[in-house]
Amino acid sequence: MARINPRQLSQNLRQGLAPIYVVTGDEPLLIQECCDDIREAARNHGFNERDLLHGEHNFDWGLLLSAAGSLSLFADKKIIELRLPGGKPGDKGSKALQEFAANANDETLLLLVLPKLDRAQLNSKWIKALEAKGVLIQIWPVDASEMPRWIHQRLRAANLDAEPEAIQILAERVEGNLLAASQEIEKLKLLAQDSVISADTMNNAVASSARYDVFGLIDKALAADAAGAVKTLQGLRAEGVEAPVVLWAIAREIRTLLETQQKLEEGQPINRLVRIQKRQPLIQSACQRLRPRQLENFLLRARAVDNAIKGGKEMDPWAGLLELTLNLSGKRSI
Structure with a gap:
């Protein structure tokens, strides 16, 4: 149809x-x-x-x-x-x-x-x-160039508006995580003093987010900092971040690494594939360290964790997330 x-x-x-x-x-x-x-x-x-x-x-x-x-x-x-x-x-x-x-x-x-x-x-x-x-x-995924427009539409749907600089701050903060962006907008509905969010209000709102964030976890894992990544994972759990949010970020990064590896092998430059400059060396080193077969196995494990979250398997989801964090950091699970 x-x-x-x-x-x-x-x-x-x-x-x-x-x-x-x-x-x-x-x-x-x-x-x-x-x-x-x-x-x-x-x-x-x-x-x-x-x-x-x-x-x-x-x-x-x-x-x-x-x-x-x-x-x-x-x-x-x-x-x-x-x-x-x-x-x-x-x-x-x-x-x-x-x-x-x-x-x-x-x-x-x-x-x-x-x-x-x-x-x-x-x-x-x-x-x-x-x-x-x-x-x-x-x-389809919302890429970095589309994210500010997507956030603006969501704000308008919530009867809010924001200065362009404020929208850009939130877009950079969530780095493509639509669930995180949606949660921040829900928080802004409670914090906003008027219908137009200023850059200062946005800065204060996102600065009050969890000290341990999922993006910090991913970056530490990509940098092969297993100890730092595990500490961040433990912090996320302690601060009440839901397991599906962490799993989403890890699985998304694994898929990104697989796609990036393929395009690097085709001769495309890293600066065209990764828009955020500070992440380019992290992605490149992870692509060199982790083979496609490993990443495909990680995705299978991520599906098992997803099943555990939904109650379909005898496994602690956070134990599965720990294993994936260690794997992405280049370490074998314990």
């Missing part, structure tokens, strides 16, 4: 519900907000029952088709939310998703959440089948 971006979703939902929504990308905040909007629209159309499925390794794809065929006596419409963190359903999953699409109806809504898909995945039979019956929402 349609392939849209998050900004187009509200208008799309007002035009009526599709039986299938596929949300794909690597920005947790935007994924969460898109899913919230879809769930709310579905509830407004009488979808009062919800099944949540996690498509991890060895997932029983019969559960998807079974959930589609079992409606409660008290709810005539159901949302089936399927999270597929690996992004690849395999042969069985591909067949199950195609069968679901072939039998799509107005009584069951599928919300499929996936990481960013590559071109081959977007052209796969199962994606084509789902897209033919539903809506695919592609979520």
Whole structure:
């Protein structure tokens, strides 16, 4: 039916519900907000029952088709939310998703959440089948040049405004972390004395953030300062920072390193790949120290930590974050 971006979703939902929504990308905040909007629209159309499925390794794809065929006596419409963190359903999953699409109806809504898909995945039979019956929402990262505009839009949505210098201060502070930016804006709603945030107000607000921040953790790990990185991780936990925020930052950096390694091998200069000058030597040294195979293994471990955070595995998420921190610092886990 349609392939849209998050900004187009509200208008799309007002035009009526599709039986299938596929949300794909690597920005947790935007994924969460898109899913919230879809769930709310579905509830407004009488979808009062919800099944949540996690498509991890060895997932029983019969559960998807079974959930589609079992409606409660008290709810005539159901949302089936399927999270597929690996992004690849395999042969069985591909067949199950195609069968679901072939039998799509107005009584069951599928919300499929996936990481960013590559071109081959977007052209796969199962994606084509789902897209033919539903809506695919592609979520792209907000890069450094777009961040001030994104922050300004968020401030306006919160009935606030800010001086250009204040917006730039916040953009530099959050360094691409949309979740952190959103949290800072929520704080500004409480701190702001008037509707226009000055540079001084912004400076004071961001200066009062946690002494141990996730960006300090990443920089210490990239610099191979394992002791400093672990100390920062412990500080983050002590100050009440949520595990998903830390995991987001670590996983994002691992993906960035993989992409940067590939482009460096193609001959692209580091100053074109890393916009913030002070981070260029950190990224370059980490790319030389860590091999692609290692980074791919780190991403697999990050998915295991994500599963633990959601309660799907017998593991302490913070122990998993400690292991990832040591790995990114170039140290073997204890």
